[in-house]
Amino acid sequence: MKKDTTHHDHSVESHKACVSLVPIFNHLEDGQLDEIMGTTHSVSYQKHELIYHAGDESNALYIVNKGKVRIYRLSESGKEQLVRILNPGDFTGEMALFSESTHETYAEAMVNTKICMINRLDLQEFLMKYPSISLKILAEFSHRLDASEKQSSRFATEKVDTRIALFLVDYLDKEISGTDELTLPMSKKDLASYLGTTPETISRKFNELEDRGYIKQLTHKQIRIVDLDGLLFV
Incomplete structure (x- = not known):
């Protein structure tokens, strides 16, 4: 269950900002947004605090208002597998929309985070x-399914070097800066979990890619793609 360190924030401005931020709602008119806003409540979480555990009842949609959230699974052996990272405007808990169920993953605040929640009955x-x-929700489901299938396929068929290279290429495509530089969206520990390897291997492979002239590590998280074509064929 959630820790006692959470606290509720009922500010109208916070709810409005949260609801209007989300792609599944931001196409609605002001009156419709106000209606949804009236059913929303905010909860704040401290860094590293769990928002929900696997096995908890899934009965609400969780929308990230401020901060960052990591969604992960634990195997029977206790090994962690990062599923995705949520930024402001992203959401989780969507399976609660269709049936009474329990969470299959864990959600953890990566930094101090504010979450907007809408319960299942209101959202239905x-x-x-x-x-x-x-x-809009179906479009997001489709996107997540595609990403999950792509990740599973890479686990099964690609070596670690290729997984890392393809991740960098994919993420560069998502950047809107229009440059050849990108900032990793997660720590190397989380990246290792996401790509099915270890932090040590991630660091070693980054150094190898740099030695081979494909990338340049500018800071701990900032990377310049030097040879995009070469990276595609690692």
């Missing part, structure tokens, strides 16, 4: 009233 009512929300 909005889905019936505003079908466009359902379409």
